[in-house]
Amino acid sequence: MERDNHQEGEAQGVKICDPPSESNPAADTLATSLSLLGNHMFPDSVERNERLGVNREVPADSLLSDVTAEESSLDAETPSNQIMKPETECQDNVSTQPAADRGTEDSAIDNDQSNSEEFVVTMLAKAKLEEQGLGVKGRSSPLLEAGNQESPAFMSHRDEDVTADSWRAHRKHVFVLSEAGKPIYSRYGSEEALSSTMGVMMALVSFVQSGDNIIRSVYSEEHTVVFLQKGPLVLVCVSSSRQSEQQLRAELLYVYYQIISMLTQASISRIFEHKKNYDLRRLLAGSEKILDGLLNMVDSDPSFLLAAVHCLPLASSLRDSLSQILQKAITPNLVFSILIAKNQLLTIVQEKTVIEDTRLEPTDIHLLLNLIGASSAFQAGEIWTPICLPLFNPDCYFYAYISYLDPPECTVCLLLLSTDKEAFYAVADCKRKIEEAMVAQNSLSLIAKAQSYSVSQVGVSDLRHFMYKPFDVPDNYRQLTQFTSPEMEAPYSSEEEKMRLLDLYRYMHSRIHSTSRPLKLIYHVAERETLLAWVTSKFELYTCFSPLVTKACAITAITKLLRWIKKEEDRLFIRYPPKYSTTPNPSKSSRGGKSDQQDSTDNGFLSLL
Amino acid sequence: MGESLPRVPRGSQHPSNTLSRPVQTLRVKMVLLGSSGVGKSSLALRFGKDQFKSSSPTVGCAYLTQVVHLNDVTLRFEIWDTAGQEKYHSVTPLYYRGAHAALLVYDISKKETFIRAQVWLKELERHYVPGSTVIWLVGNKGDLTEDRQVSAQEAQSLANEKGLSFTETSALSGDQVTELLQALAHRVYECIGAQQGGLSEWREPSLVTLHHKDTSNPLASCCKVGP
Ligand SMILES: Nc1nc2c(ncn2[C@@H]2O[C@H](COP(=O)(O)OP(=O)(O)OP(=O)(O)O)[C@@H](O)[C@H]2O)c(=O)[nH]1
Ligand SMILES: [Mg+2]
Secondary structure, eight states: OHHHHHHHTOOOEEEEEOSOOOOHHHHHHHHHHHHHHHHHHOTHHHHTTOOOOOEEEOOTTSOOOOOSSHHHHHHHHOGGGGOOOOTTEEOOOSOOSOOOOOOSGGGTSOOOOHHHHHHHHHHHHHHHHHHHHHTTOOOOOTTOTTOOOOOGGGOSSTTOOTTSHHHHTOSEEEEEEETTSOEEEESSSOTTTTHHHHHHHHHHHHHHHHTTOEEEEEEOSSOEEEEEEETTEEEEEEEOSOOOHHHHHHHHHHHHHHHHHHHOHHHHHHHHHHOTTOOTHHHHTTOHHHHHHHHHHHHHOHHHHHTOEEBOOOOHHHHHHHHHHHHHSOOTTEEEEEEEETTEEEEEEEETTTTSSOOOOHHHHHHHHHHHHHSOHHHHSEEEEEEOOTTTOTTOOEEEEEEESSTTTOOEEEEEEESOTTTHHHHHHHHHHHHHHHHHTTHHHHHHHOOOOOGGGGOOTTEEEEEEEEOOOGGGTTSOOEEBOOOOOTTSOSHHHHHHHHHHHHHHHHHHTOSSSOOSEEEEEOSSOEEEEEEOSSEEEEEEEOTTOOHHHHHHHHHHHHHHHHHHHHHHSOOSOOEEOOSSOGGGGSSOHHHHHHHHHHHHOOOOO | OGGGSSSOOTTOHHHHSOTTSOOEEEEEEEEEEOOTTSSHHHHHHHHHHSOOOOOOOOOSEEEEEEEEEOSSEEEEEEEEEEOOSGGGGGGHHHHHTTOSEEEEEEETTOHHHHHHHHHHHHHHHHHOOTTSSEEEEEEEOTTOGGGOOSOHHHHHHHHHHHTOEEEEOOTTTOTTHHHHHHHHHHHHIIIIITSTTOSOBOOOTTHHHHHHHHHHOGGGGGTTOOO
8 A cells, every 4th residue: 555655656865955066086985975874774775785876956957966876877867756656546636747757777776886885894894883882871971071961760762772673663763963973862772872873974964065065865765864954953864754855854843943942043053163063962961852752743743744733622702711811911021821731722822012023833832832741840830941932033032931720630731931031920920810810710621621523523424534724814814823633533543543644644745745746636545545635725634534435525525524614613723813912012012023023032032051 | 839738728828827826927949959860850849749750851940839837937938940951051040049048959879960069059159148048968869879979978078068958868768858848947947037138028929819719719729739
């Protein structure tokens, strides 16, 4: 089924965005680095003498990039060969472009690396040896002077043996390293144990950089390796998940933003300007859990794929009354009040002036939600922490107040964001007011009854699941990008089946958003279900039907579904995010939003490092 | 937090104390400092709920309150449980500024956390007039005797030299935790409580509404802390 489809479309190659360069000797090194990396991560390929191709995203007119050896040439010629072409698929699509049939020949040329072979093998053996020495040690860190050391109790995947097959078998590896090649984060296994692998990756990156190229991705039969450089950080994803390069890169970007949310972009640049080989783990020690949590959410929560926020369905009268409660409990420099239940948004109220020209991006909310999940606010009572919202402003901190309103269950969480680090007591007082008002209105028990809905409520037979993301319409374009989706129910109850459905969605999403050949409508008959994805100027929709549905049925079903969503809109979405004004002088809130924002930045935001 | 325990609930000490003996409540700002993982949050959880749960590293800083009754006064500890992770160090002054009490926590099974505690001490000393803050050296994880890297004598002599108090605790077993808080309360009251402008009196922010709340929802009074 799906898997095979993907396999067929698998491309092998390195894509490089470049002005073409002509550096033949260096290209040898590239080939070497590549195979080294390949062997290192996927040792089986050594035996099979697997071919790794080099693929550059070349401007159409510049023909063959001369990255040496034949291995590169064919892929470079046919950049469209990443397009996957599932067999069992009929396309009602608008795109008339024929699927570029990636021939078999592009993988036909053997990687003739007899010259480098010996070198690779020795290097590899060496790297392996080093790792064996370090393998299971975890993070004994010679680097931490004053003993700022992580407790073993906090370790999760950190102590995994990186030489074991199980380590290689992980579906998606994520690594973060500094430009100087210092390991910063690895999703599985400790960064130290992996330092040689990271070194290889960095060699690869810096080699390509030296030629003014930016390395973007490497494909092998089983894996996609995607690189993302952001400032002084290099992020690498090694995935066997069959996701598109674009999707994987978007996920790496989330990782980057989560790091920024803890340290700010400004301080990261400052640190590395100061000291090129700074060990950022000092500052990120203990944050692995936050990054691990993020990556798990990225894998299991479609919010990230859709770059949209999922809110808990709620009677609009209740949502409005909650918003009003938040609107009334304000204090100077408070900019966002967010109420969350069961990890979903209930409502969000924002300050008028600060937000005049900007809107809160879903990404920032995702990062906040992940932070809340990682914080121990449920034990601690009240949390007061600096946090940066990278898309709002990557260089400044907000101060977040986090507290649960319904102990001991701890499902309803209040998040108040202030620009004033000294405002804790004032903000905590807002919480007290909110709490009182919620008691008076019996809000907590009403919220407790709220829950996600079942697809059966839509009343369309054969429809198993869907995700609907409306686009901003002009009259409320400041609205937060949201999507709605029912609970995943049988047959998608088990974790494996959920993941399988999500993978199907990810596949549909990659087709819809393909850079080379975007589609508007896809009807995809998979083995155990039929999917239909449809994007218009008003919405993006992914639906999953039982396998027996006919195309005509599916179309009718979707019409019904859209009608149902329209009817339920007020309950499914936060329709008009309310605002308040905490600035003493409301005249400030007149248009020139940017400068106002600057003002409040000056007295409120404080860069910390 | 601790307000939910059989101690006097927050917001009701006046009514619940016998009218013949009105007890003054004084605010004590206390900060927990020390490397990540030494058990600051675990100690705080013991102080408040006498529980032990494995926890994750603190994000930023956790705030909780704990009421301690002495003979003729009630102290309301406002506890700032800071994060030990280095990325938060630059904000830590925000939390220890103006503290009446500081617990310098280390892990007896990790020498480097003891060294780190001394770095914190230096930092505190730079900012404080001696006598305005009660500083207490706390060797936590006393249960890990086999892995001990810092001897009690070593810590005690540091404490003597610097004029600190010193206790070894175990948040895991609960050993010496309540005792620590009691001793600390006495110490703070003796040293600072009597001073001119030492401890300020605590008043319920809005007594009327809180009373209303206390009667309408018993849960609301312990909203500060989860399970
Ligand atoms: N054996 C033992 N373990 C403890 C004790 N106190 C805490 N721990 C464990 O040590 C780990 C760290 O405890 P925390 O209380 O979270 O440490 P912390 O000092 O708050 O760490 P940060 O919030 O990162 O600064 C947890 O896994 C606890 O279960 C103790 O007295 N004995
Ligand atoms: Mg803690």
